[in-house]
Amino acid sequence: MTPALGPVDLLGAWIAIFLTMAILSFLYGDNPFYKLAEHLFIGVSIGYIVVVQIKNNLWVKLERPLSPWDLVPAILIAMMFVKLASRKLAWLGRFPLAVVVALYAGQSVTGLVGSDLGDQIKTASRSLIVDKIDLNSAPPGELSQVPGVSPAIAAKLVIERTARPFTSLDDALSRPSLTASERADLADERGLLVGTEARAATESNRVDWFGVASGVLLLVALLTGLLYFYFSIAHTGVLGRASRVGVWILMVGFGASFGYTVQGRIALAIARAQDIRGTFVSPADAAQIHGEVAAIVSSVIIVAGIWIWERRRAGVAAPGEAS
Amino acid sequence: MKNTAPVLLGMVVGCYMVVEYFIPHYAVRDVSAHVLQWGGLVAAAAYVMGGINLVQVTWPKIRRREQDWGYKVVLLASAAIMMLVGLPWRALIGVRAPGYAWKLAPSPELARRHEARVLVEAPDDVIVAIGTATARDNVVAPGEVAIKASRRPIGYDAFETKLVLAPGDVAIVAADPQMQWGASGRVRTWIYDYVFAPCNATMFALLAFFVASAAFRAFRARNIEAALLLGSAIIVLLAQAPIGRWLTTSLPHLSDWILDILSNGSRRAIIMGAAVGAIATGLRVILGIERSHLGGD
């Protein structure tokens, strides 16, 4: 049994909700409540960063066994702080800077060449001919590539096919050992273009033509994309048209990016609402906090406050956001 | 000197980082393990620098009573408080033991029933677990019992011990776990949970609303590019919400296909191009050609 929230934490919860509302008030317009929360936040985060950096990096370093190597960072850090003492010696601060920048530069050279050039070239250079996965011969690992086939289902299929080879997809996906929910999953993934029909067959060497087309498109997207970011030629004539195709594909890609990003943003707002409702704490605590009440009270305070504040500076321009 | 020496030092370190990648020798690996820590340590110190810098920038504004100086006071004050409560005060004020456990004279009455008893003296908000029991007065079976006393909020000591109880033993557990200060102390965690976290999250949540208004007021199919962008955006938006699959199962498939083929294809072109640019710039930095980050000579 966990004891009820103490008054200190109840107060905290209410403060948290008030600050949430104060920051959301920025949507109405820049106002004292928002500014207060903003500066409070900036201040707290600075205070937070400084301590956490000292504690988790510098202090623990001192606590734990030191090696002669640790002399180097010590000196570098000292050089960085010199500039507080004397403007004349401030140039010493360039040493730590130079070292850190060089460290990162060197790392990105070797890091990127492997992951962003090597592996990406490798992935881009796949065979354009894509065979359908043969349910009667493919190993389990390959079977679970088929849409809707989980490793568990793959294992079952292997057993089933040794008992009796599959004659058709329907036959394969409706074998008795599959549970109802598994069948539902599989049925859900049926489809001629990207679904089961496209990816799997019961004979070997069947070509997945949509896969081929997609592969070609993938290659085209890559090449035209590279062309668009090729700066040594004026984009005219054929090249111009090609690079235009490139930027079109690019834009479709950005569209996807937009979609995902928007999802992310909305998720954040949802979480704030859930938080006020007390979704992330135990029902007992939620009942104690009364988040909705706190939210309404805070909003009333803020609205009243903003109203008074606007009356005060009547004549001065309306809140910035309204423009 | 003032400009060349840092660059030279940088060149040495940077070149080492590149060469190191191609040398599998364990001795080199061990050296790298040390070198790699430098970056982190210096960066950490730079944050401290930033804190000091903030005071340097803000204080004059307050002295000169510049516009919004009041908020600047709030800013500095909250920063100062957050730093102060981050100090390990208990090093000064001392640490009190979180609790004690001792035995009293055994009671024959309990012994007859082959039981033992553990009494708890603790404030109401302290959770004391005697084995699995959490009452203030527990009759337990003899033998070893684990005793754990803690407070609910993060940032308090915990009292843990074991008692071996013979039949008839009566033990007392007096626990009052003390509040911790410092980076993971009670007050700091409180401020983090109830000020830092909600502000941080809400700042981000504002974006949901800005997205909506941007979509309404700024996002226009002015040309074919924008139209394409919008089209795929709407498809992905629909597919990402459960409603997409509810409308038609091919929507998620289509959106996945856009991601796998069109997005990945063009994205890969960008990744490679960017990688080349980054590598080249990196090379320029470690070869000392690029010194803009050190300021003009």
Added chain:
Amino acid sequence: MHWSDRLQRFDRRWIFLIMALAIVIPLYVPIGLPIKARPMTKAAFNAVEELHAGDVVLVSMDLDPASTAELEPYYRAVMLQLKRKGVKLVFATLWYQAPPLVARWLRETVDVAIAPPGTPGYEGLPDRAYVRNQDYVYLGFREGKQNIILGMGANLPGVFGGKTDDGTPFADIPWLRNIHGLGDFKLMVLVSAGAPGAKEYVQFAQNRYDLRMVAVTTAVSVTDLAPYYQAGQLLGIVAGLAGSAEYEVMVGKPSIGVQGADVLNAGHGVVIIAIVLGNLAYFASRRRKK
């Protein structure tokens, strides 16, 4: 004034209000459409399912309170999945914003059982409470971005001075003795809200030490990471809230994520309608001007 102009001029704060309602109302009046896992999510799930009891897994918690909205549901789900598999867990973070958050989450999800036997609405295997420095360790936060990643790859104990966050020596934890670098982890679960995070792990460690890793990312980074997934550098990606919800369903304990994803319907709806209306107004006014 023509309707199209009015539509383009009206105060955006009305849109904010509509958005707010679209987010709040479904929380009280759920729509409750079914959720099905997508390939990327399934891949991530399967990668974890392949683990065996006793395997050592690194969980890198590179996030801040702002990103919990998208990552927390996945985190809670994957913790249940990992714990019911009985794997050993190693936690670390590269984000200075994270430590207090991680401390709380460890308390809420690792130190106690998430789904003890008899949890209503949960059929899967139960999990148990993990004991710190016995079933899991928390290494703490280190500043240095990819320096730390590379450092952990080359010599993990070195980066953390051979001690966990609470000062327990690695030597005291038997299963930690065989962990010299990132290469020794059976799997890496990257709870990643941005940089440094999944992308940096891929760029600076995956190719170098040939690691197995899955990532949950804020939806923002999905298109950025998808090529790495296609290249097999990431074994799976869980895409923000929607992905987390799918993951909850796969793990078998739908909760906050599913509730949130349900609200996405309305939220996305508002944005789509906003785009459509905005453009209608735009084209209408443009035709009139011609």
Added chain:
Amino acid sequence: MKAFVIVMLLAGVAAAQERIQPEIIENKPDQTQWRIEVFYDQGWIGAKGVEPDGRHIGLGWTRDRVVDGSVLVLRRKLVPGEVTDKGHPLRIVDQNGSRLSEKFLGRGPTIDAATTPLAPGTVVGDWTVVASSDGDHPELITDEVEPNTSYIYVLAPALRGTPPDTYVAFPGDAIQTWPLRAHTAWFNRRRWMHLALIGLIAAALGGYTWLAKRKTLFVRRLAGVDAIENAVGRSTEMGRPVLYVTGVEETQDIQTIASLLILGHVAKITAEYDTDLRVANAYPLTMVIAEEVVRQGYANAGRADAHRPENIMFITSEQFAFAAGVNGMILRERPATNIFFGRFYGESLMLAETGFLAGAIQIAGTAELTQLPFFVSACDFTLLGEELFACSAYLTREPNQLALLKAGDVLKVVIALLVVGFTVCATLASQGWYPFTRFSIEDVMP
């Protein structure tokens, strides 16, 4: 059953390359022949092998008469002064049992493998369990060892018990290898392709730097770059400042560097137009440099006196606090031009949107692609990804920058050729055309 062993040593080169003639120790008929492959290194092509870091030994074996049952692999350090230059068979159990013999274990009590699980890493007497395999293991078992230490490995045929890692019997003889020691090398052969790519970039960079100093190199016009000057002009007319944000990443970040380079140019323009330039930084280090760069820019414009250091500000490194701070500036100081160059994350939309509503001309550029859709939507001009780097070259016309751009272009051609080439090979290989089937991109790009 006696057996004899063939240890095949591959002097630092992978199996495919050169094979030293197997050395026969004993040769009796009717015996299982062990062929043990020991890998110390990896080849220039082909994926097989271990990294020669002095900490890894690769072990694989096949037996010419296939024997069923598992094989348990153990390892021990060579006792100083011990001479075993030959591999030889030995018994690890006394009689057909599962109890490892004292003689074998060296020190410590005997251990019953049927009851004590021998998981990899377990120490039994002098020996450490390396791995166990069901049947032969032609693939490599990679063992992590201490550098500069000789080890002896034993491969023991075994029959598994029901509990995991237990063994009920060890039929026949085990095989003891002769001393093996992990090799160290000074070059990782698997990464030659990476080195080649870096070398190519370096060469192109050097070549074009040389060229750029002698002749003007062509760069295609970048829409949006010229917009900067117009925008600054407009701010001058309106008598409002120009706001420049260097992104929210640290100085080391390539994009921040590019942003700072462009900042120098922008500072020059603003100095010429005599317009206020405000620079918002998310990191103290960035602020310090930005100040240097701007001072330089003003100096180049011959107006060093006009430089106002307090206009270059450090807001905070906390991403959203930073966004809030800059938003505050946009709303309070109402700059007529906002320039967002560098790396941006979630706050990009907040900034662009607030600026959009403040009615400023906005120019954005970032290689942080997830943010581009919003910049594209809310800004007047946007530099997509790499165009940001191209921009600094286009503006400064500075040889180094141009060389950077040109080198990038060369590499793009190379990449395109590589991709097309490899794709053709892979496609032909998938159709079973002869020479191509023997070749895989994995061989050169592990």
